[in-house]
Amino acid sequence: MLVLHRGQALALSGSNGDHDGFGPRVAPVAHPVLDLRPTASLPALVTEELAQGGVRLYLGRSLDGDDGVAAGAPLFAISVTDAAAAALESPTSSWLNLRMVAADLDDAAAGFFTEALATFNWHATHTHCPRCGAATTVESGGWVRRCPVQDIELFPRTDPAVIVGIVDAADRLLLGSNALWENNRFSLLAGFVEPGESLEAAAVREVAEESGVVIDDPEYVGSQPWPFPASLMVGFMARVSAEHPPVLRPDGDEILELRWFTREQIADPASGVLLPGSASIARAIIERWFGGPLPEPMPAEARA
Ligand SMILES: [Zn+2]
Incomplete structure (x- = not known):
């Protein structure tokens, strides 16, 4: 158990x-x-x-x-x-x-x-029915809840989100720093898929909203369950559109800072840049672009 x-x-x-x-x-x-x-x-x-x-x-x-x-x-x-x-x-x-x-x-x-x-x-x-408010009961080994009033089955939900590795013409990777994170922490741009969107359309929209960058043809690279509380992270790689030279424009709300990184810059342990943890798809996509595992940054006391 x-x-x-x-x-x-x-x-x-x-x-x-x-x-x-x-x-x-x-x-x-x-x-x-x-x-x-x-x-x-x-x-x-x-x-x-x-x-x-x-x-x-x-x-x-x-x-x-x-x-x-x-x-x-x-x-x-x-x-x-x-x-x-x-x-x-x-x-x-x-x-x-x-x-x-x-x-x-x-x-x-x-x-x-x-x-x-x-x-x-x-x-x-989901202890109660979203349609009528009745208390639901558990069935099928915990994989279904049923509304006894309407006799309908309710199934576990997963909310898809896209996460995108964006590369420019010089093969640099775009990373952003989120308003909720500590200083100097950077990761890929990501966001929830909205109703009516394809995953690719969500990737194009999220990147444009958060950074002002226009991307072409995002390509699927992999996915990861992210149960905090109910996401599925769907990973893409994309190139900046050749017709829309990138002008970085952080949305100032979710994303406070945007930066293009070369491989040298991202691998420099003295930079103090904090990358996503090794369990995350963000880290996997960054290392896919980098071409191998990245070193963990040195703790601040070791850098001093
Ligand atoms: Zn109901």
């Missing part, structure tokens, strides 16, 4: 990372291991919460004994209250934040943590 609490997963003690998935990694992170509890060993408080309508989400069967689950055994996830979380804690347990550990978990664990987090985020906000 994978146990979530406030979006964090129960893990074995000492396996939490000390970086947030975005910032510089200042110390080695131990390989984190989820603490999957046998159902029979769950405290009474947890069993009671489940009996009183808590969602028990079916995640499928373990293929090869992942993280202590016997091969072929069904794996479930639950999300518990503060009181039940306290009852589950022991000297050998801790709570993992997916953003901190996604790159360090093994693939299976990262997959079912992501799946469970996205699905419980949906459950948390």
Whole structure:
């Protein structure tokens, strides 16, 4: 049983990372291991919460004994209250934040943590029918909610967002600094897809809105679930339109600063520029353009 609490997963003690998935990694992170509890060993408080309508989400069967689950055994996830979380804690347990550990978990664990987090985020906000307001019930192993009044099924939602690596005629990469971020943190431009848009149209619009740059023919490069709370990041590469010489115009609202980076500039550890964390598709797209892994920036104290 994978146990979530406030979006964090129960893990074995000492396996939490000390970086947030975005910032510089200042110390080695131990390989984190989820603490999957046998159902029979769950405290009474947890069993009671489940009996009183808590969602028990079916995640499928373990293929090869992942993280202590016997091969072929069904794996479930639950999300518990503060009181039940306290009852589950022991000297050998801790709570993992997916953003901190996604790159360090093994693939299976990262997959079912992501799946469970996205699905419980949906459950948390869909306890009632969006059409008539009736309380909904859970079906199909936690993958469907039903409105008993209208007898309709409600399915988990995913909100697509586009993220774009933009390259100019000199093969420099455009990065922006978001108003919500600390100084000197840069990443790719990104935004939600609006109703009625294709992914490509969303990429062209978002880039124009946030930077004033016109791009041609964005090309799909890959995607990543981003369950904070319910996104799917869809990655593109694009070139600046030859007919529209780029004039950088940060929108001043979301994006405060825009900069073209050469490969030398982006790889310079003394620049102090903070790039997206290694678990993010933003980092993957930047490294795809760069041609290989980028070094983590030096912590400020090491630069001084
Ligand atoms: Zn309804």
